[in-house]
Amino acid sequence: MAADVTSIAVREIGSFHIGGTMETLSGLPRRQRVSTRGGPIHEIDPNGELMVGQMYVQYVRLSAPKCPLPLLLWHGGGMTGVNWETTPDGRPGWQMFFLRAGFDVYVSDAVERGRASWAPYPDIYDGAPFFRTAREAWEETFRFGPPGSWHADPARRQPHPDARFDAVYMETFMCQCVPRWEGNNARTQAAYDQLLAKLGESIVITHSQGGNFGLTAALHAPTRVRAVISLEPSGAPDPDEADAALLRDVPHLFLWGDYLDRHAFWVHSVPNVRRWHDALRAAGGDSEWIDLPARGIRGNTHALMADDNSDDLATIVLDWLQRHGLV
Amino acid sequence: MAADVTSIAVREIGSFHIGGTMETLSGLPRRQRVSTRGGPIHEIDPNGELMVGQMYVQYVRLSAPKCPLPLLLWHGGGMTGVNWETTPDGRPGWQMFFLRAGFDVYVSDAVERGRASWAPYPDIYDGAPFFRTAREAWEETFRFGPPGSWHADPARRQPHPDARFDAVYMETFMCQCVPRWEGNNARTQAAYDQLLAKLGESIVITHSQGGNFGLTAALHAPTRVRAVISLEPSGAPDPDEADAALLRDVPHLFLWGDYLDRHAFWVHSVPNVRRWHDALRAAGGDSEWIDLPARGIRGNTHALMADDNSDDLATIVLDWLQRHGLV
Numbered sequence: 087m088a089a090d091v092t093s094i095a096v097r098e099i100g101s102f103h104i105g106g107t108m109e110t111l112s113g114l115p116r117r118q119r120v121s122t123r124g125g126p127i128h129e130i131d132p133n134g135e136l137m138v139g140q141m142y143v144q145y146v147r148l149s150a151p152k153c154p155l156p157l158l159l160w161h162g163g164g165m166t167g168v169n170w171e172t173t174p175d176g177r178p179g180w181q182m183f184f185l186r187a188g189f190d191v192y193v194s195d196a197v198e199r200g201r202a203s204w205a206p207y208p209d210i211y212d213g214a215p216f217f218r219t220a221r222e223a224w225e226e227t228f229r230f231g232p233p234g235s236w237h238a239d240p241a242r243r244q245p246h247p248d249a250r251f252d253a254v255y256m257e258t259f260m261c262q263c264v265p266r267w268e269g270n271n272a273r274t275q276a277a278y279d280q281l282l283a284k285l286g287e288s289i290v291i292t293h294s295q296g297g298n299f300g301l302t303a304a305l306h307a308p309t310r311v312r313a314v315i316s317l318e319p320s321g322a323p324d325p326d327e328a329d330a331a332l333l334r335d336v337p338h339l340f341l342w343g344d345y346l347d348r349h350a351f352w353v354h355s356v357p358n359v360r361r362w363h364d365a366l367r368a369a370g371g372d373s374e375w376i377d378l379p380a381r382g383i384r385g386n387t388h389a390l391m392a393d394d395n396s397d398d399l400a401t402i403v404l405d406w407l408q409r410h411g412l413v
Numbered sequence: 414m415a416a417d418v419t420s421i422a423v424r425e426i427g428s429f430h431i432g433g434t435m436e437t438l439s440g441l442p443r444r445q446r447v448s449t450r451g452g453p454i455h456e457i458d459p460n461g462e463l464m465v466g467q468m469y470v471q472y473v474r475l476s477a478p479k480c481p482l483p484l485l486l487w488h489g490g491g492m493t494g495v496n497w498e499t500t501p502d503g504r505p506g507w508q509m510f511f512l513r514a515g516f517d518v519y520v521s522d523a524v525e526r527g528r529a530s531w532a533p534y535p536d537i538y539d540g541a542p543f544f545r546t547a548r549e550a551w552e553e554t555f556r557f558g559p560p561g562s563w564h565a566d567p568a569r570r571q572p573h574p575d576a577r578f579d580a581v582y583m584e585t586f587m588c589q590c591v592p593r594w595e596g597n598n599a600r601t602q603a604a605y606d607q608l609l610a611k612l613g614e615s616i617v618i619t620h621s622q623g624g625n626f627g628l629t630a631a632l633h634a635p636t637r638v639r640a641v642i643s644l645e646p647s648g649a650p651d652p653d654e655a656d657a658a659l660l661r662d663v664p665h666l667f668l669w670g671d672y673l674d675r676h677a678f679w680v681h682s683v684p685n686v687r688r689w690h691d692a693l694r695a696a697g698g699d700s701e702w703i704d705l706p707a708r709g710i711r712g713n714t715h716a717l718m719a720d721d722n723s724d725d726l727a728t729i730v731l732d733w734l735q736r737h738g739l740v
Contacts (some may be wrong), residue, residue, distance in 0.1 A: 091624040093422045093476035099509060100499035103588035108547065108565070119543060121490055122648030123598050126681035134546035135565050137587040149420035163448055166528050168469065172427035180428060200528040201493050203591040206544055216446060217533055219461030221436065238437070261430035264530040271450050272531065298449045321449030347495050354453035403640045 094185050095149035104284060105197070105277035106140030111209055138210055141277035142167075142201035145192045146181070152188025153413040155289050155312055159184075159193045160278065162228075162294025163320070164218045164266040166200030167193035169293065174255035174262070175393045180278070180291070180391045183400040188413065189289075194281065195319065196296070197274045199264050215265035220256065224262065227294075228388040229345045229352070231255070246345055248385040250393035278303045282310045289412060291315040291403065294388065297323055301338075301362065308332050313412055315339045315403050317390045320355050325365035337410050338366055338373040341399065343386030352388075372410075376402065421512050422476035431611060432524070432604035433467030438536055465537055468604035469494075469528035472519045473508070479515025480740040482616050482639055486520045487605065488509075489621025490554075490647065491545045491593040493527030494520035496620060500719045501582035501589070507618075507718045510727040515740065516616075521608065524601045526591050534594070542592035547583065548642070550590065554621075555715040556672045556679070559582065572673055575676065575712040577720035586719065605630045609637045616739060618642040621715065625649055628665075628689065635659050640739055642666045642730050644717045647682050652692035653696065664737050665693055665700040668726065670713030679715075700736075 092398075114132040121128065142279075144167065145156070157219020159170045159180060170181040170193050184191050197210070198204040205211050207364050224236040224243070235244035245253045278299050282288060287310055292300035304311040305328055314336060316322075323330075340363055346352045366373040378386050386393050393399070407413050418601060425727050441459040448455065471494065472483070486507060497508040497520050511518050525531040526539070545554075551563040551570070557578050562571035572580045605626050609615060614637055619627035624646020629684045631638035632655055641648075650657075653715050667690055671678045693700040705713050705726075713720050720726070 091426050095420045096423045097420050098505060099426070099473060099512070100505060101495055102499060102503075106584075106588050108584065108587070110565070111544075111546070117543070119595050121595075121678075122622050122646075122682075123629075124625075124651050124685060125648040126678070128678055128681070130543055130549070132544065132546065134548045135587075136544050136546050137584065138588065140588040144498070146426060168428055168528050170430060171471070174646065176429075178425060178427060185426070200530075201495050201591075203527075203588070206592075216444070217438075217459065217463050219438070219459065219463050221459070221461045238435070252685075257464065258430065258436065259435075260435070260462075261433050261467040261530070263464065264528075265533075266485055268446050268448075295449050295670070298451075302450075309732045319449075324451050351453070351455055352447075354455070355449070358451060364452075400560070 097147045097149045099146050101142065102143040102215050103140040103142055103202070106137050107278050107290045108135045109138045109210055110135050111206065124248050136205070138205040139197055139273040139277065140202055141197050141281065142193055142195040143281060145190065146185055148185065148188065148189045151190050155287055156285055156411065157184050157189040157191050157291065158281070158290045159191060160290065160292040160296035160300055161196065162296050164263050166195045166218070166262070166264055168200070169391060173396060174258040175252060175394070177396070179396065180400050183397060184291065187404055192285070193211045197277050198267055198270050211267050212269035213267070215267050217265050218263040220260055223260065224256065226349055226351050229349050230387055232348055246385065249387055250385040250395055251387045251389050252394065259389070275299055275302055279306050282307050286310060287312050289407065291317070292319060293317045293318050293391065297359070304333055304336050311336055313337050313407065313410060315341070317341050318343060318388055319359050322359040322362035325361055330362070330365035330371060331369040333366055336371070338363070339403065339406050340373070340375045341390065341402070342377050342386055343388065343390055344379050345387070374406065418514055418586055422472045424476045425471050428469065428471040430467040430469055430529070432607050433464050435627065436465045436537055437462050438533065461524040463532070465532040466524055466600040466604065468524050468608065469522040470519055470608060472517065473512055474517045475512065475515065478517050482514040482617065482739065483612055484511050484518050484615055484616045485608070486518060487617065487623035487627055488523065489620040489623050491543070491590050493522045493589070493591055495527070495589045496718060500723055502579060502721070504723070507723065507727050510724060514731055519612070524604050525594055525597050538594050539596035540594070542594050544592050545590040547587055550587065553676055553678050556676050557714055559675055573712070576714055577712040577722055578714045578716050579721065586716065602626055602629055606633050607636050613637060614639050616640045616734065618644070619646060620644045620718065621647050624686070631663050633659055635663050638663055640664050640734065640737060642733070644668050644669070645670060645715055646686050646721045649686040649689035652688055657689070657698060658696040659690035660693055661696055661698045663698070665690070665698065666733050667700070667702045667732065668717065668729070669704050670715065671706050671711055701733065
């Protein structure tokens with residue numbers, strides 16, 4: 087089933103921030119600044135109250151949604167909601183796919199990312215951020231090519247031979263990356279939990295680092311989260327600490343691409359997620375684990391929503407939602 | 414004229430980044446990170462190529478735009494494109510207003526802001542960023558209250574008595590603020606110029622720091638920029654350095670709110686912009702300077718697109734565009 091390419095009737099496009107508290111800086115020296123080319127020098131006092139811990143959410147509400155539940159798209163680490171928009175190769179992304187499928191879609195930028203803003207370190211955040219290098223994206227996290235295959239010269243990069251992310255779009259992909267910190271898990275989880283409290287019953291689709299937040303949000307609000315779809319989550323709750331039985335009525339779907347056994351980060355991460363999936367099933371839950379290569383779908387990288395078959399993968403998710411009576 | 418509240422037919426919502434180059438970091442120590450709660454410790458090499466200088470642009474393209482020209486919304490300093498979305502008090506913002514008026518609307522996050530991402534300092538950016546404090550926003554830049562009137566306790570804040578920004582939404586407003594740097598004017602201007610080169614003939618609406626970028630972009634491409642609407646620009650080209658006659662065929666509109674004579678930053682900034690307006694007119698250009706209080710519209714802060722009469726102000730702009738045959 088291909089995405090419908092006709093227009094959509096939109097009631098409203100809008101946004102809000104959720105979470106966040108005013109925190110106070112003090113004892114910092116004053117600074118001088120010129121705020122526009124040719125403008126006056128003026129003094130800046132960095133001390134005072136500023137907002138910390140807010141998350142950004144942009145929504146597109148349809149005039150006549152087919153599904154009564156909002157569909158929430160939560161990005162991964164070092165990324166923003168842009169991941170769900172136009173793909174690096176210029177095709178409509180999952181945001182448009184699910185709008186055309188009849189959902190009101192809410193795309194967030196988690197705490198510290200994109201339009202959510204970030205706070206000073208070490209004053210408020212614990213330490214310095216991590217910036218994604220192209221090598222890390224290529225060889226490790228996103229599995230575009232095997233370890234050792236990245237090269238600054240585009241002509242000398244060696245992607246996985248059948249990779250579904252076209253290497254010519256690597257620079258475009260890198261434009262989407264934003265810095266990340268290690269110490270904001272609690273702030274981020276709190277903001278996602280507040281988002282669900284605000285919206286009520288919702289469908290949550292996550293990617294990568296967003297996975298652990300989505301799976302945990304379901305644990306925190308099993309009556310609000312009506313389904314959790316996790317695209318290659320990098321982590322999951324620990325079944326020795328969390329009670330999977332709370333989620334007996336919340337269907338879960340896990341979707342996995344190719345080359346997972348060839349990249350150390352994923353070799354170490356997937357078993358943690360598998361334990362949670364197994365715990366959900368052992369507790370009588372409805373959890374499905376889709377290994378795309380086992381279905382004959384080869385070449386998917388970690389950028390599942392950007393790969394050349396992104397619409398096909400969205401269709402797998404849509405079919406699963408339909409089978410679960412959610413659209 | 415009130416904004417139409419019926420639905421809009423949307424062809425596509427999407428986004429892209431423009432500008433940006435791969436730059437290389439070297440000589441930095443490796444770090445360790447846990448990327449998800451309970452996940453494995455893995456080593457991060459911060460050295461390598463990363464993307465620097467890109468700008469983010471999100472577009473909403475209508476099925477049947479009334480105006481053939483895209484309308485570009487460029488935010489101000491320490492802000493992102495969120496400024497044009499839902500107002501802090503929850504009403505549709507200028508993005509929705511101009512969509513309903515029949516324009517394809519392109520909202521950008523400038524270099525270093527929001528979904529455009531930012532680069533390491535001092536490795537790539539010159540120095541540390543500036544974070545907006547609530548006091549600076551309240552007393553100086555946004556003129557919500559007079560100097561000395563900010564207080565951390567909401568009950569003790571003293572806004573300008575007739576201010577059109579309701580103080581109860583101050584925390585919501587602060588959620589929209591992002592850090593800014595002083596040294597990225599050239600990168601930002603380059604990205605805006607590239608955006609116009611990509612889109613061709615366009616209408617540019619700017620706010621605050623975005624003003625100087627918009628006025629300069631018109632100078633750089635006077636056949637592409639069909640009109641420049643500047644909401645309280647904080648700066649403008651210097652008529653001793655730039656040739657205003659190049660813009661004889663590009664209509665300009667400047668829109669100004671209240672209390673400008675009571676805040677030092679604006680006392681020092683407005684004359685620089687006035688000189689450019691006067692130069693445009695002296696060169697035979699079409700430049701209009703609207704002082705809202707002089708028209709009997711009192712109480713507008715620097716947050717013109719968030720004030721309680723934001724739709725009325727957008728209507729002033731729309732009428733001006735209509736008078737200039739641009740819609």
